[in-house]
Amino acid sequence: MRILNNPAIIIRHLNYGEADRIVTFFTRDHGLLKGFARGARKSRKRFGAALEPFSEARLYWTEPTGDGLAALKEAELTDLHLGLRQDLDIISLASYACELVEGLIGEGHPHPEAFDLLKALLDHLNHNEPTWEARLLFEIRLITLAGYAPHFLHCSKCGITFSDRGIFFEAELGGSLCPQCLPGRKVLSVSLLTLGSLARSLQTPLTLFEGFRFSSQTTREAHAILEQILSLHLLHPLKSLSLLDRSMPLPSA
Ligand SMILES: [Zn+2]
Numbered sequence: 001m002r003i004l005n006n007p008a009i010i011i012r013h014l015n016y017g018e019a020d021r022i023v024t025f026f027t028r029d030h031g032l033l034k035g036f037a038r039g040a041r042k043s044r045k046r047f048g049a050a051l052e053p054f055s056e057a058r059l060y061w062t063e064p065t066g067d068g069l070a071a072l073k074e075a076e077l078t079d080l081h082l083g084l085r086q087d088l089d090i091i092s093l094a095s096y097a098c099e100l101v102e103g104l105i106g107e108g109h110p111h112p113e114a115f116d117l118l119k120a121l122l123d124h125l126n127h128n129e130p131t132w133e134a135r136l137l138f139e140i141r142l143i144t145l146a147g148y149a150p151h152f153l154h155c156s157k158c159g160i161t162f163s164d165r166g167i168f169f170e171a172e173l174g175g176s177l178c179p180q181c182l183p184g185r186k187v188l189s190v191s192l193l194t195l196g197s198l199a200r201s202l203q204t205p206l207t208l209f210e211g212f213r214f215s216s217q218t219t220r221e222a223h224a225i226l227e228q229i230l231s232l233h234l235l236h237p238l239k240s241l242s243l244l245d246r247s248m249p250l251p252s253a
Contacts (some may be wrong), residue, residue: 001062003073006030008059009118010051011098015041023051023072024102025059028115032107035061035070050075054084054094054122083126089247093130095240097121097138103234104146113206114145120207130248132219133212139226140198141206148233150175150225152199157181162192169195171228188228194221216251223250 006027013023019042023035040047050057056078061070084090097118105114121138128134143149154161156174158181168177170187176195177187197218204212214222231237 003060003062004030005058005060007078007115008057009098009115009122010053010055010057011102012053013037013051018042021051022069026098026101026105026115026118027059027110028112029110031110032102032105033061033064033070034068034107035059035072037072040072047072047075048077049080050077052080053098054081055079056081056119056122079123079126081122081126084122087130090125090130092240092244092247093135094122094125096135096238096244099238099240100139100142100230103236103238104142104148104230111145114142117141117145117206121209124209128210132223132248132251133214134209135248136198136214136219136222136226137201137209137212139230140201140222143226143229143233144202146233148229149202150229152176152195155181162195164192167192167195169225169228171225171232188224190221190225191217194218194225198222198225216253219251220253 006029008025008027011024011026013021016022019039021037021040023037025035026032037047037051040051049055058076058078059072060074061072064070084094101114101118105111124134150171151174155178156176158178160178166179167190168182168187169175169190170177173183197214
């Protein structure tokens with residue numbers, strides 16, 4: 001059996017039986033995989049701490065068999081990301097980011113850029129406080145990489161470019177809307193400033209999380225916009241979200 005290897009980030013793990021572990025991991029070139037790590041809890045020699053969630057490691061595995069599980073053979077730890085394990089608020093954001101990758105990218109879709117994005121966020125959280133800016137940047141970039149970017153700066157129905165007030169957003173209808181193209185129901189009202197911030201943040205390097213500052217209004221509106229897009233494309237609500245909502249309340253208006 002051919003042994004594959006690749007840089008990977010551990011998304012989560014599940015104890016199995018007496019000594020084994022089922023690990024969900026996101027590789028740079030093979031996408032999201034699930035692997036069976038035999039004896040991972042008994043003998044720390046083969047895997048060490050490399051299979052802990054948020055760890056970055058080079059993993060060695062054989063291709064998935066009938067049960068859909070790769071057989072994990074070996075792991076070389078690259079970065080344990082120890083810094084982000086010390087703080088529950090940081091853990092909340094890191095867990096959310098990992099679950100979001102799982103939900104938006106899914107299994108069987110190699111996506112090196114999404115890997116680089118998740119790695120960059122974990123590296124950032126290893127040394128920095130969790131911020132709304134980091135969360136929003138991660139969300140909008142991942143949404144775009146997954147192919148779900150909405151129309152921001154022009155009406156998604158008639159194509160008119162926005163210049164001032166009277167802008168709305170409805171993810172189901174493709175994104176921003178002008179007053180003439182509104183559906184016959186209540187939709188989110190947003191400012192050009194927020195749409196501009198979101199559009200501009202997509203022009204910045206994928207892996208850059210430092211040096212951004214969003215006002216509380218931009219944060220609130222951007223969150224409402226991205227939440228709409230995410231709930232449209234995620235098949236089920238994310239488990240990590242309730243903890244994240246508690247640890248990271250929205251800034252007041
Ligand atoms: Zn329009």
